[in-house]
Amino acid sequence: MHPIVIGHRGASGYRPEHTRAAYELAVALGADAVEPDIVATRDGVLIVRHENELSGTTDVSDHPEFAGRRTTKVIDGIRLTGWFTEDFTWAELRTLRARERLPELRKSSATFDDRFPLLRLRDVFKLIDRVAGRARRSIGVVAEIKHASYFESIGLPLDELFAAEVNAAGWNAGDGRLTIESFEQSLLDKVYARGIYGNRIFLLEARGKPFDEVALLGAKAPHYADFLTDQGLYALSGKVDGISVPKSLILETDADGHVSGASDLVDAAHAAGLEIYCWTLRPENRFLAKTFRRGRFRADFGDWQSEFRTIMGTGIDGVFTDHPDLAVTVRDELAAAG
Template sequence: MRRNKQLPHIKIISHRGASGHRPEHTLSSYTLGARYGGDFIEVDLVSTKDGHLIARHEPEIGHTTDVASRPEFADRRGTRTIDGVEVTGFFAEDFTLEEIRTLRAVERLPSVRPDNAAHDGDYPVPTLVEIIELAKALTRELGRPIGVYPETKHPAHHASAGLGLEPPLIRTLREHGLAGPEPEVPVFLQSFEPESLKKLGELRLPRVLLIGAEERWAPFTTREGLAGVAAFADAIGPDKSLVVAVTEDGELGEPTSLVADAHDAGLLVHPYTFRSENHFLPESLRSGGGPTAYGAFAAEYEAFFAAGVDGVFTDHSRHAFLAREIFLDEG
């Protein structure tokens, strides 16, 4: 049976925007992600010193902004222990929003994405409010829903610093019409921490437990564990190796039972993260170019679509969109 191509059930989640084409977590990246076919703007949220939610990959912002080159902030460099890992650098929680607004985004992976690095300094750091406004504007412009998919990033760390992420997130979504069963634009809420998702339950929005590939996550991937997840979440966001693993020969293996088991528990499955460069692809899908060249990315998407996933986190929304079109046409 042909699926409805107007609203395909396989969702394209623009991971930090079109982060394969512009520095991640910038309004330009988010805009491209939507215009390239993405259904959701994926956002990592961290807090400023004065409690504003901004979009950065981690609380440490030295690798994603130009802060390290700004002499006026040299004394902000420090060391934090975040979820048991000691990190040295510059932290959003030591800056007010006014100070953050003076910074500019830089490419986090310049050796793999030199074209992105050419845009270093072009874009400011966006706030959650600005991202919501952008999603609404893109929904009007494109004539289809462009949702937001916020992640509470290291919520326990933020809470220990007196900057809990959940209260301002709840408040902001309510103030902008993104709470309840019929939000103005679609919303998924995501976190690696179950307790954070539970705190967000009052919003009555779909919640996604992110699941890493490390052994500590294994209990969540059993049938019993998935049933437990379904008590506080509506979907899982697993590392893609948990859905289709890569063999020792660098080939894509057979799908695991995770998708079927999750569906049996009533959970959607949105694996992460799909990237088109050779650097990130299984060896068998790499092209003859260097690490920055694109490989046979469509074959990877096809394997996961065939495995029954309900969405994909991708740095290259256009590639995911085209692969989905081919898959739906052939289905």
């Protein structure tokens, strides 16, 4: 069965992300779990969006009644201009419709623009309960809680809001269906302290520093790379259940960006008693490592099979993918080959 296949924001290679259609299709295409990104509204409702900035994935800019909400903010040290979930009530956001985030790359998905409303986290839990019953198999939710330090600074504690939602939805049964992930380890600690016992996965970037550590320690904050050493991995053991990393940390590349195989990070994480996942498996040339690109156009599918096979053959515990059916195909081929 390993690795598990996680529909990244649903089947976001085929439908606008975080929509009912994207989640339903992910399950239909064989995903073992789906991944909603979680942010909050002004009135404390948790919704699923890639970011709290809305203009890249909704029609908010077409709503004249919201023109005055456009603003500039600094989120986790990055200056952004747009419309932000925390400046709207849920009653206002439910009037918006979802759009494809990468319309030039995924033109077929963009044909579904403006058809689907935004979803709350509670809607995702209900949807997965329903489609899992129809599929007659267990489907997990890998909940990524975004920008927790920022939201707490404006009076929206995501750990508290998330715990309430999970309990209300009946998803705190300890049945293995729930996983919580964040780029902020302190958020995972807070969720655990509130009695939510899903697997805790610490997201790590290839460079930079966790924002909660920067907010606490400033220049003395550890880099993500510090957590990826043998010592760092062993220090995480017992504090989290696993880590999730970009695929660039799984692929071994030379100075020219060509892939020569897989790194030893999966083995190192397992040796430290940690699960390990990676993101994001995508078939388009734009996202593939140089070795696996084919043809001239970024939207064309390259040799995705070889890249997926290199990553999934490491013994990794799970992969995030925009196209669940493609990852399931490679996993099944690897299993058949023993």
